[in-house]
Amino acid sequence: MKTTRLDAAACRTAERLLRHNRHELVLGDKINPHWIDGGARFWYAVDTSAGRRFVLVDPAAGTREPAFDREMVAAALAAASGHDVDAAALPFGAVELTGDAVEFDAFGAHWRCGLDGGACEKAAGGPPRHPLEVPSPDRRFVVFRRGHDLWARSAEDGREWALTSDGDADRDYGAGPDFFMYSGMLKKAGLPHAPPAVSWSPDSTRVLTHRTDQRGVRRTHLVESMPDDGGAPALLTQRQPFPGDDRLPLAELVVLDVAEGTAVPARAEPQAMPVMSPIFTRWAWWAEDGSAVYYLSRPRDVRTLRLHRLDPGTGEVTTVLTETGDTRVEPSQQPAQRPMVRVLSGGRELLWYSQRDGWGHLYLYDARSGEPRGQVTSGQWAVQEILRVDEARRVVYFVASGLVASDPYRRSVCRAGLDGSGFARVTDDDLDHVVVVPENGEYFIDSASTTDSPPWATVRGWDGRVIVELERADITRLTATGWTPPERFRVKAADGRTDIYGVLYRPHGFDPDRRYPVLDHPYPGPQVNRVSPSFDPGFFGHDAEAAAALGFVVMAVDGRGTPGRSKAFHDASYRRLADAGGLADHVAALEQLAEGRPWMDLDRVGIFGHSGGGFAAVRAMLDFPGVFKTGVSESGPHDNRYYNLGWGETYDGPFDEETYARSSNVDIADRLEGNLLLVHGGLDDNVSPHLTLRLADRLIAADKDFELLIVPGAEHMFFGYERYVARRRWDFLARHLM
Incomplete structure (x- = not known):
């Protein structure tokens, strides 16, 4: 069989497929109402x-x-x-x-x-909304940060007044943890910090926020080699706790009356906030009538989830419901999702998500007594999102996965009675459905697709009928690049029993008589999936598409331990971050895929990934050196003992040296046999560059050859440096695999 090689035209095509360019190739695929x-x-x-x-x-x-x-x-x-x-x-x-x-x-x-x-x-028009101001629902006021305090301004006459006055550097108002509040990405956008974490009451009279207590939190440091003014290097300090630290950021909830200037603090323990504000994650919210604030809390071992009710007038806090488990107890399968908790009937009933029966389902409770009233949904499938609750008809509408026999990740719109009766699929087809619901809840906007079928966007009624057709995506420009849809596959995991799913990208200009080098492109979760069930390849998929344009076969797979399916499937990662999202399953998938595809050259297998994927790329080379001969690791957290507490303690459990040492690439760096390129941003304030430098130091001590690229001005995502980093990645993979 013939072999392949990289050329300049392929590089130009690959660049067009990168995340910051690909939107120009697909038209009409997204509706932003x-x-x-x-x-x-x-x-x-x-x-x-x-x-x-x-x-x-x-x-x-x-x-x-x-x-x-x-x-x-x-x-x-x-x-x-x-x-x-x-x-x-x-x-x-x-x-x-x-x-x-x-x-x-x-x-x-x-x-x-x-x-x-x-x-x-x-015409007269108000000034554009400032990104650091949060307007009230009636648009009469905005809230913003000034120094360490919160201020309000009247949109009518421009009058400004302080809502708080006792904030300081260690206890300020409306702030998230430093790496989020003062991130390098915001600096590149010209913003000094993120917007304040505040939530307006429905009647625009009060705001929910928190005083952020970071006293005693570990301080970490970066060196800005060349500041914007071109002067001497500058020290950048932020607070970021490591697993096992005694102190972490805490959120002290407080309700501020905008007109009266009064503050009502919650009469309860502050909430642990290792990663992001509970207001930004929507773990704290107002009741629809403004009579109460509800919020979720978890201890550091994340095995207990509680719902609390805060009286905004008195600060009194009562616990509505508590659930405990042997592993993580979560209000949704992925942290970016809105918690699946709804308070109904004016505070008398509660719709609650739980994985207690091994799947993700909805349960109805008496919100006053905390007593269960019944299970609303059941079966070997998982609720993914609550869309609407029709209280008059006692029906809940939701998105669920696992109802399409050919693909357990595809999402369907469903309904069920709050008494557990009347379950039905509203979108009764085998497509993946991404849904947006308007403020009035009278209909939904549906984008239906698969990995090989472009999106079809419609307005639908809650009976599933199409009311208005909106757009059918135009992929003419995409296919003109030589792109072909990825192959959706199902293989067995390394245990020989569990089905796992992924996608396989064929090289542009595919010739079955050639033998092509193969790349694995992982993201190990456990908080998000690597592979998207829809036509949109997802955040990670663009780099895989670009690599296929260069002449590689590219595989992406969700191994055991990643979310989206059963509780047991996800829990395979608990206290097992060292497995990097089931790398043994990746090896099993490569072997099974190659059995019927002689054009996959398993003598030339590489791996590349970013962030958690960067950790996985190195781990694959250390644990499976006979399979993965070349790797590129970008922004990898190679030793969780020295990374963010919220990540480690959520997924590897409470800190103990033995467990956390198992997930350290640094401790087993002497196993390296293949070709490795390490890439990191010098100003990465999420995954600090010291995590890659620790690995580099140990590789040097073990007398191992590797390449190291530090991009001095880059943060975690390499914004502004994407093209350069991609070129270096491609050059390295081509040099060693082509």
Whole structure:
């Protein structure tokens, strides 16, 4: 058989497929609705081969039409502003539809253009919303940080006043942990910090926030080799606790009355906050009528989950429900998901998610006594998201996975009665469904696809019928690059019994008579899946697509220990971060896939990954040196004893030296046999570069050859350096595998 080699044209194609470029290749695949009248109508912008269009949808009328005449607005704006305006590329990305006119910001001014063919004219418009200000629901006020305190401002007259006055560097208001609050990514965006963690009451009179206690939290350091002013190196210090530390950031919940300036602190223990504010993660929220605040809490061993009710007038806290388990007890399968907890019937009932029967299901409770009323859903499948609760009809609508026989990760929209009866699939097909629900909850926007079927976006009623068709994605530009859909596969895990699923990308210009080098592209979780069941390849998938354009076969798989399926499947990772998302399952998958695919050359297998995937890439080379001959590890946390407490203690359990040493690449660095490139950002304030340098130091001590690239000004995601890092990755893989 023939062999392959890298060329310049392939590199140019690969670059087009990278995350920051690929959106230009797929048109009409995402709907970002902007609600009007509480969701009764909405508009969205969509890019097409003929330029950007603005679309207005009225679900009640069943209509979809242009929000305005592009040509007319372009001509009117050009005449009024004196600028050239292309109707296919209008100089604004957002609009406001106000009866008989459309308003927008362009050329440094606010404009109002009549929809009846009238002229454009400058109009009074408030200044653009500042990203560090949080507006009230009625838009009359904003809350922002000044120093270590929170302040309010009236949108009507600009008056400003302090809501707190006793904040200081170690106990400030509305702040998250340092690595999130003051991240390098924010600095690159020109922001000094993240927005304050505040949640407005529905009536716009009060805000829920927390005083952030970081007294005694471990301080870590980075050196900014070349500051923006070009001067001498600067020391950057942040607080980040390690597993086993006595002190970690704490959130002291408090309710602030905006008009009165009074503060009501929660009369309860502060909440552990190792990673992110409970307000940002939506673990704390207002009741719909503003009569209470509800919040979730877990101790550091994460084996107990509690729901609390906070009286915003008195600060009194009562515990509504407590659940304990032998491993993690979670309100959802992935931390980025909104907790699946809903307080119903004016505070009398509670809908609660649990994996107590081995799957992820919903249960109904009496919210006053904490007594169970019954299991709402059941079966060997998992609820993934609550969409809507129709209290009048006593029905809950939700997204579930595991109901499509061919793929347990595909998501379906379902319904069930709160008494456990009447379960049905609302979207009764084998596609994967991504859903958005408007404020009024009267319908849902559905994007249906698979890994090889482009998205079809519609507005649907809760009976599943299509009310309005919105978009069918155009992938003409994508296929023109030589891209072909990945093959969705199912193989057996290393135990020989468990089914595992993944995708296999064939090289561009695939020739079955050639033999191609193979790359594994892992992300070990356990907090997110590596492989997406939809057409969108997900956050990690773009790098795999790019590598296939270079002439590699690329495999991605979700091994045992990753989320999205049964409790037992996920718990395979508990206190076993050393397994890196089931690397033994990856090896088993490679062997099974190659049996019927002679074009996969298992004598030339490499692996590459970022962050947790960077850890997994090195671990694979150390644990399976006979399989993985070449690896690229980017931003890897190679020793969890010296990484964020929230990651280690959630997934490897309470700190003990033996368990945490097992998940250290540093301690077994002397096993390295193949070709390894280590890459890290010099200003990575999430996974500190010292974690890669520790590994490098041990490799040197073991007299091992490897390559090391430190990108001095880069943070965790290499923003601004993506092209350079990708080129170095590709060059290294091609040099050793092609």
